[in-house]
Amino acid sequence: MSKFKLAMIVALCAAVVVPAFTRTPQAPASSSAASASDPKLPDPKLPDPKLVEDLVYANRILSDQGVVDAFGHVSARDDKDPNRFLLARSVAPALVTKADILEFDRNGEPIDARGRAVYLERFIHAAIYRARPDVKAIVHSHSPAVIPFGVTGTILRPIYHMSAFLGAGAPVFEIRNGAGMTNMMITDNKLGDALAKSLGDGTVVLMRGHGSVAVGDSILQVVHRAIYTEVNARLQAEAARLGPINFLTPEEAAKADAQTDSKASISRPWELWKSRIGKIE
């Protein structure tokens, strides 16, 4: 077969599954068959289409807000199968569409990549979903204002109520401990597990000389946290130039977090950020 014909077939296959998720054969044959024959009926075993849509918006918003650039990614735990998660194929977040969203198993392997390249650092997501059943969404970024806090020993702490989720301060993951000299990236489950251990039961962990990870119980919450982690880092560096900083105490942080982390408080900026993106495919 000529290369051109093969490319056409691959392109056509990719075009007809938008987005394509697969379920293992233990799914009841009747429900799969019904939805396959009637496209109007959503397959109850597949991820909620709203979850996929929110994940695409999350990619675009994080890029628009300067948290991710060509690199960085955001995932969501599959609402129908907690042992799986959704993550885009390897592409810049600003360009992600619904057709780019793939499913991964608990070990970070794609269920069906359909020949597409996947993110090298998907093990960040797999390891944290394994370690933290409460986590439903994860952002990994190299957001620039946060980087200095990973390399100086200055702790990233909540400077105002909007970043109260930082609590007593974000821990720093030191990849040299246990792994020695590396290329700094989380490219397997062993490194992922070590990172998840550093995160502990926290909301944000910094990665020395690399970036950071934020976790949340929803896509909206994790996007909120990733954005305000970056804002807090900027403000903390600015305040440090003026003098000693009077941070929120852990008690104030807990009280403020209960307010700023409420569904209503998280929905308002989400709608604003979404309005800047407009329609998505």
Ligand SMILES: [Zn+2]
């Ligand atoms: Zn990275």
